[in-house]
Amino acid sequence: MRTSIDPGARPGLSSRAMHRLEIPADLGKPEIYAELLASLRALVEDEPDLIANLANITAVLKQGLADVSWVGFYRQIGPDLVLGPFQGKLACTRIAAGKGVCGAAAARRVTLVVPDVDAFPGHIACDAGSRSEIVVPMIRAGVVVAVLDLDSERYARFDAVDAAHLEQVAALVAGLSW
Numbered sequence: 001m002r003t004s005i006d007p008g009a010r011p012g013l014s015s016r017a018m019h020r021l022e023i024p025a026d027l028g029k030p031e032i033y034a035e036l037l038a039s040l041r042a043l044v045e046d047e048p049d050l051i052a053n054l055a056n057i058t059a060v061l062k063q064g065l066a067d068v069s070w071v072g073f074y075r076q077i078g079p080d081l082v083l084g085p086f087q088g089k090l091a092c093t094r095i096a097a098g099k100g101v102c103g104a105a106a107a108r109r110v111t112l113v114v115p116d117v118d119a120f121p122g123h124i125a126c127d128a129g130s131r132s133e134i135v136v137p138m139i140r141a142g143v144v145v146a147v148l149d150l151d152s153e154r155y156a157r158f159d160a161v162d163a164a165h166l167e168q169v170a171a172l173v174a175g176l177s178w
């Protein structure tokens with residue numbers, strides 16, 4: 001994965017900056033995540049707008065990770081998780097407290113890796129084609145402000161390597177201006 005920025009344009013989300021992700025086919029998962037995280041840090045560095053940053057983060061993850069059918073944020077608004085920026089098919093707009101994989105991850109404040117969504121009690125099937133899922137909570141000053149949700153049409157697409165690196169993405173997101 002490479003993020004190239006047009007010469008003369010500053011890093012970050014300048015309208016003049018052109019970010020391009022190039023993915024060498026031979027990179028292993030940790031190396032891909034290392035490149036993605038570097039790209040994400042550069043993207044959000046100079047941009048204060050939360051929605052713009054969340055939107056581009058979902059684009060980078062969708063583009064950079066293989067076999068991911070959906071990636072997006074649900075923000076904690078009152079008792080519910082409410083759909084935020086995402087890439088993929090139409091999704092459920094609002095998830096009640098504790099419901100689904102997203103609600104469970106937020107309530108337990110832990111990353112949930114679900115190798116087979118049909119085996120997860122209460123899984124919410126926004127997309128009937130989804131087979132596996134990972135949800136990472138974003139905890140800011142001790143409060144869950146959002147979850148990051150990724151789906152795949154492949155069973156057991158996500159593992160501990162994904163969890164560890166997506167938790168780094170979550171830490172980056174928690175540090176944005178909310």
Ligand code: SME
Pocket residue numbers: 070091092095099100101102103122123124125126127130133149151
């Ligand atoms: N499957 C999730 C709902 C969100 S969609 O996957 C985008 C859940 O069970 O919480």
